[in-house]
Amino acid sequence: MLPLVPDAESPVAQVATPVASGLAEAADPEAFRETAYAIEREVTRAIVGQREAVRGVLICLIANGHALLEGVPGLGKTSMARAFAAALGVSHNRVQFTPDLLPADITGTTVLSGNAAQGLQPRFEPGPVFTNVLLADEINRASPRTQSALLEAMQEGTVTVAGETHPLPQPFCVLATQNPIEMHGTYPLPEAQLDRFFLKLGFEYPGIEDLLAIIGNTAEDCVMGLEAVADGPKLLAMNQLARQVPTATHALDYIGRLLLALQPSPDAAPLVRDYVRVGPSPRGGIALSLAGRVTALLEGRHNLAVEDIQAVALPALRHRLVMNFDADREGVGPEAVVTEALARVREAE
Numbered sequence: 001m002l003p004l005v006p007d008a009e010s011p012v013a014q015v016a017t018p019v020a021s022g023l024a025e026a027a028d029p030e031a032f033r034e035t036a037y038a039i040e041r042e043v044t045r046a047i048v049g050q051r052e053a054v055r056g057v058l059i060c061l062i063a064n065g066h067a068l069l070e071g072v073p074g075l076g077k078t079s080m081a082r083a084f085a086a087a088l089g090v091s092h093n094r095v096q097f098t099p100d101l102l103p104a105d106i107t108g109t110t111v112l113s114g115n116a117a118q119g120l121q122p123r124f125e126p127g128p129v130f131t132n133v134l135l136a137d138e139i140n141r142a143s144p145r146t147q148s149a150l151l152e153a154m155q156e157g158t159v160t161v162a163g164e165t166h167p168l169p170q171p172f173c174v175l176a177t178q179n180p181i182e183m184h185g186t187y188p189l190p191e192a193q194l195d196r197f198f199l200k201l202g203f204e205y206p207g208i209e210d211l212l213a214i215i216g217n218t219a220e221d222c223v224m225g226l227e228a229v230a231d232g233p234k235l236l237a238m239n240q241l242a243r244q245v246p247t248a249t250h251a252l253d254y255i256g257r258l259l260l261a262l263q264p265s266p267d268a269a270p271l272v273r274d275y276v277r278v279g280p281s282p283r284g285g286i287a288l289s290l291a292g293r294v295t296a297l298l299e300g301r302h303n304l305a306v307e308d309i310q311a312v313a314l315p316a317l318r319h320r321l322v323m324n325f326d327a328d329r330e331g332v333g334p335e336a337v338v339t340e341a342l343a344r345v346r347e348a349e
């Protein structure tokens with residue numbers, strides 16, 4: 001379980017370079033923690049509950065990764081993306097994925113423009129992917145061809161159109177939503193694309209107190225009142241600091257043993273052996289390591305510990321397991337498999 005926070009204009013933007021003040025502030029672990037908590041507190045002014053999802057999106061933004069948000073409609077997934085963009089003072093766009101959406105509707109296209117003197121000249125017209133925070137709403141409703149239009153952007157931070165490669169603005173984060181209950185007319189995300197999401201975060205139905213707060217908070221748009229407490233360059237500097245957090249050999253060994261424990265084999269644990277078809281890729285280990293480093297800094301530690309890895313194991317690995325038919329038939333989900341692996345690997349420390 002992710003730890004909770006204590007209460008308390010160009011269409012094609014250039015890659016941002018952290019300014020000296022942002023680098024100096026974010027290079028201090030204590031300032032890193034204060035800035036991260038300030039962002040989180042600002043977001044929770046607009047988002048009621050969903051504390052683990054808020055923390056998970058924050059980790060993704062700091063790690064320069066992408067998040068897959070899963071939950072029934074109306075739980076605040078769209079508002080959360082807007083809230084983080086407002087708290088960070090960065091640009092954001094929303095794309096509603098539908099079956100008739102084309103790749104060019106996301107990445108942009110080349111058009112002809114000019115005048116009588118110069119004649120027609122090709123000009124790239126950027127799509128909504130050229131932003132800092134992209135909300136891909138109901139991503140599994142688009143065709144596989146359109147879904148794959150995001151692969152290069154998510155992995156390389158670039159878009160290639162008509163043989164020309166265009167860099168995306170930095171920081172760049174895709175927050176993709178999908179509804180787990182409406183499966184008619186949807187196209188499940190392929191494993192290769194799922195693996196490119198840094199974390200998969202679930203949105204829980206609110207309890208009575210949170211539900212009453214949401215119902216009573218309809219007089220105004222809470223996101224509109226949020227203030228920017230950080231910026232893009234500072235977020236990039238925080239990312240650099242997180243990557244410099246030292247990791248002990250035993251912590252790396254723990255990540256390796258956890259990944260191997262989730263690979264199906266005759267000697268694997270019962271749930272893995274019987275219900276997992278394909279285990280997590282090495283990219284899952286990278287996500288565990290980097291998300292764990294961010295968690296360590298947020299918890300006031302200056303090195304990666306095993307408890308930091310355990311805290312992010314579920315969101316980092318649940319979408320990287322390919323379950324077999326027996327798992328679907330018997331209702332065994334990836335969360336149960338990861339939980340069993342955590343218990344077994346912990347015993348072997």
